[in-house]
Amino acid sequence: MNEEIKPYTISIYTENNIGLLNRISAIFQRRTINIESLTTSQSEIENVNRFVIVVNITEAQAEKIVKQFEKQIEVIRAYYHTDEETIYQESCMFKIKSDLLFEEPQIQNIIKESNARIVTVNKEFFVLEKSGRRNEIESLRRDLNIFGIMQFVRSGRISVTKEEMKITEMLSAFNN
Amino acid sequence: MDTQTANKTKEVAGQTERITGAEAIIKCLIAEGVDILYGYPGGAIMPVYDELYKYRDRIHHVLTRHEQGAAHAAQGFARISGKVGVAMATSGPGATNLVTGIADAQIDSTPLVCITGQVPSPLLGSDAFQETDIVGISTPVTKWNHQITKASQIPEVLAKAFYIARSGRPGPVLIDITKDAQFEEFDFKYEKCKVVRSYKAVPETDPESVKAAANLINNAKKPLIVWGQGVILGEAENEFKAVVEKAGLPAAWTILGASALPTSHPLNVGMVGMHGNYAPNKLTNECDVLIAIGMRFDDRVTGNLNSYAKQAKVIHFDIDPAEINKNVKADIAVLGNAKESLALLLEQLNKNSHDAWHQEFKDLYAIEYEKVIKNDISPSKEGLTMGEVLKQINIESKGNAAIVSDVGQHQMIACRYSEFNITKSNITSGGLGTMGFALPAAIGAKMAAPDREVVAIIGDGGYQMNIQELGTIFQQKVPVKIVVLNNEFLGMVRQWQQLFFDKRYASTEMTNPNFVAIAEGYYIKARKVVKREDLADAVKEMIQSKDSYFLEVCVEKEDNVFPMIPSGASVSDVRLS
Numbered sequence: 001m002n003e004e005i006k007p008y009t010i011s012i013y014t015e016n017n018i019g020l021l022n023r024i025s026a027i028f029q030r031r032t033i034n035i036e037s038l039t040t041s042q043s044e045i046e047n048v049n050r051f052v053i054v055v056n057i058t059e060a061q062a063e064k065i066v067k068q069f070e071k072q073i074e075v076i077r078a079y080y081h082t083d084e085e086t087i088y089q090e091s092c093m094f095k096i097k098s099d100l101l102f103e104e105p106q107i108q109n110i111i112k113e114s115n116a117r118i119v120t121v122n123k124e125f126f127v128l129e130k131s132g133r134r135n136e137i138e139s140l141r142r143d144l145n146i147f148g149i150m151q152f153v154r155s156g157r158i159s160v161t162k163e164e165m166k167i168t169e170m171l172s173a174f175n176n
Numbered sequence: 177m178d179t180q181t182a183n184k185t186k187e188v189a190g191q192t193e194r195i196t197g198a199e200a201i202i203k204c205l206i207a208e209g210v211d212i213l214y215g216y217p218g219g220a221i222m223p224v225y226d227e228l229y230k231y232r233d234r235i236h237h238v239l240t241r242h243e244q245g246a247a248h249a250a251q252g253f254a255r256i257s258g259k260v261g262v263a264m265a266t267s268g269p270g271a272t273n274l275v276t277g278i279a280d281a282q283i284d285s286t287p288l289v290c291i292t293g294q295v296p297s298p299l300l301g302s303d304a305f306q307e308t309d310i311v312g313i314s315t316p317v318t319k320w321n322h323q324i325t326k327a328s329q330i331p332e333v334l335a336k337a338f339y340i341a342r343s344g345r346p347g348p349v350l351i352d353i354t355k356d357a358q359f360e361e362f363d364f365k366y367e368k369c370k371v372v373r374s375y376k377a378v379p380e381t382d383p384e385s386v387k388a389a390a391n392l393i394n395n396a397k398k399p400l401i402v403w404g405q406g407v408i409l410g411e412a413e414n415e416f417k418a419v420v421e422k423a424g425l426p427a428a429w430t431i432l433g434a435s436a437l438p439t440s441h442p443l444n445v446g447m448v449g450m451h452g453n454y455a456p457n458k459l460t461n462e463c464d465v466l467i468a469i470g471m472r473f474d475d476r477v478t479g480n481l482n483s484y485a486k487q488a489k490v491i492h493f494d495i496d497p498a499e500i501n502k503n504v505k506a507d508i509a510v511l512g513n514a515k516e517s518l519a520l521l522l523e524q525l526n527k528n529s530h531d532a533w534h535q536e537f538k539d540l541y542a543i544e545y546e547k548v549i550k551n552d553i554s555p556s557k558e559g560l561t562m563g564e565v566l567k568q569i570n571i572e573s574k575g576n577a578a579i580v581s582d583v584g585q586h587q588m589i590a591c592r593y594s595e596f597n598i599t600k601s602n603i604t605s606g607g608l609g610t611m612g613f614a615l616p617a618a619i620g621a622k623m624a625a626p627d628r629e630v631v632a633i634i635g636d637g638g639y640q641m642n643i644q645e646l647g648t649i650f651q652q653k654v655p656v657k658i659v660v661l662n663n664e665f666l667g668m669v670r671q672w673q674q675l676f677f678d679k680r681y682a683s684t685e686m687t688n689p690n691f692v693a694i695a696e697g698y699y700i701k702a703r704k705v706v707k708r709e710d711l712a713d714a715v716k717e718m719i720q721s722k723d724s725y726f727l728e729v730c731v732e733k734e735d736n737v738f739p740m741i742p743s744g745a746s747v748s749d750v751r752l753s
Contacts, residue, residue, distance in 0.1 A: 067498035
């Protein structure tokens with residue numbers, strides 16, 4: 001099995017219960033695996049949550065750790081995927097002084113070219129939102145940093161797989 | 177709701193009745209067939225103890241002397257009976273004291289339900305008196321855990337707790353219940369849990385995998401079985417024996433697998449692992465097919481994985497998919513319950529005897545006997561050995577005793593030399609290696625199986641870790657037999673210091689109290705043996721005693737346990753001296 005360390009996106013479908021995040025993070029912590037990003041939200045199935053976690057590990061580790069997740073009572077299914085097998089995005093926000101928007105015409109060009117979106121503008125500041133790959137977000141951050149950023153925040157990765165995940169079928173089989 | 181309305185609900189509802197959360201807990205336990213539980217009262221669990229008082233004719237609560245003792249007693253109960261053991265404690269220190277037993281149960285797959293009281297829900301997170309986040313603390317060492325803050329959650333959550341603890345690969349479940357939920361009244365109705373949608377207790381067995389396994393075994397020249405506790409937990413002893421006998425397979429056991437096949441069975445080739453037998457360890461690296469059944473390739477079993485059975489095709493039978501390829505890559509994995517998968521395998525196996533291969537085990541056994549076993553069980557030197565004590569216990573109990581061992585040298589000796597005729601008879605802390613396990617576990621085992629002889633074998637170190645449970649033995653009149661093999665050392669650590677740390681005996685020498693006087697202080701009959709000529713008579717007296725009995729045997733101070741695979745070495749580098 002491939003021993004190369006690379007980013008794996010782990011998707012965990014779970015019941016929506018208190019304490020499950022603790023149980024999941026403990027599995028990483030016990031194996032000294034650093035979590036690069038973690039996002040949790042409602043999934044496509046009513047009352048089923050989905051964790052999307054990015055970690056840099058080997059495929060052997062990914063396979064073992066996914067089994068550990070599936071072993072948890074409230075985990076319905078868990079999967080791991082490489083970047084090539086998923087469509088993924090991150091999202092970020094910039095808070096920038098409003099004066100700059102008018103004083104520095106270059107900023108307007110940057111916003112246009114990067115496909116960023118202005119969320120709000122007021123006298124003091126404006127807020128810019130951008131979704132995309134990490135390198136796009138980083139490039140935008142570098143460009144804006146020259147003018148000064150009041151606040152910057154980036155979300156964890158969200159992703160969907162190219163292949164179908166058979167979890168819906170599995171759950172409907174259970175309900176029948 | 178006032179009492180009048182409450183009574184009305186009780187009458188009208190028929191199937192439901194209006195009771196408090198605390199009473200509901202007791203009713204749930206009774207519905208799950210619990211008649212004994214182990215615990216210790218305290219503030220946050222008092223409403224439940226009040227109900228235990230009312231239901232004392234239906235359910236027997238055993239007051240241990242420490243919550244750790246309660247957890248281990250529940251483990252002993254579960255290990256000998258196959259039923260779910262139940263332990264109860266209050267919040268805070270009561271709950272944290274259970275944790276060692278819970279961790280032990282988790283790693284040894286023992287079904288436990290632990291119920292802890294918690295501060296009232298409005299006080300959660302306020303650093304209230306005796307508040308600890310026991311759900312957070314116990315998360316990594318439980319199969320499942322949950323906090324209840326409303327009485328109405330009690331029936332469903334407890335039903336789920338018992339189902340999860342006992343089904344599939346068993347394990348401990350902790351349920352934390354706030355005090356206000358214990359006081360709260362609600363309409364109680366109990367239904368047993370049969371399924372949890374996110375949990376598959378037993379994976380399906382693929383008939384193709386069984387076929388492939390049978391094919392490999394049928395064509396093997398040098399097959400070797402290593403079985404573990406999965407055979408016992410799956411109650412697959414008969415199927416297992418039939419498989420072993422039909423295909424003439426030499427079968428070795430892990431420490432927790434012991435007793436699933438009688439010690440005297442001609443195909444039982446002994447224990448694997450760090451202090452296991454010479455033949456199965458050596459021949460692990462010579463077999464052509466290694467058949468692992470309900471075992472998890474623990475590092476104490478495999479030694480260095482890079483030189484473990486590399487020449488062999490590996491077949492792995494297990495109920496837990498996470499165990500497959502975890503430590504040793506399986507060429508064929510057979511998922512499912514051992515009882516079913518072994519029955520399927522049996523149909524497809526050819527009869528065989530592998531006589532020449534068996535001879536290799538016999539030859540290596542002869543070497544081990546000459547160099548190790550003889551000196552352990554029939555020593556010619558003056559000092560007493562642990563092995564000869566075990567031999568006497570075998571003679572007097574006729575191999576029918578359940579042996580509850582603690583952790584250390586005496587444990588290895590007990591597992592190596594005990595004769596087991598009956599399954600579920602080797603109760604020991606295997607995975608966690610919890611000193612202090614044996615005394616309370618023996619209490620639970622004896623109470624679960626009062627007709628069986630239960631002998632606790634304990635070192636002088638581990639004995640003092642839960643010695644307070646003598647009080648429980650005395651109060652409950654539990655006729656367990658307690659043997660302390662006293663070498664005035666933390667023997668196993670001392671052995672390592674001798675072999676790997678140039679005899680620097682850092683903090684391993686023990687100045688011990690008068691153990692006989694302590695036992696007698698609890699009104700337990702006690703005897704001390706220092707000379708060989710007294711041993712046989714003392715063991716006989718102990719086994720014949722109808723009451724609990726304490727026997728201290730002063731053994732050689734610096735004996736070592738061999739064979740031994742040094743940590744990190746290969747199984748084939750097993751040392752005889």
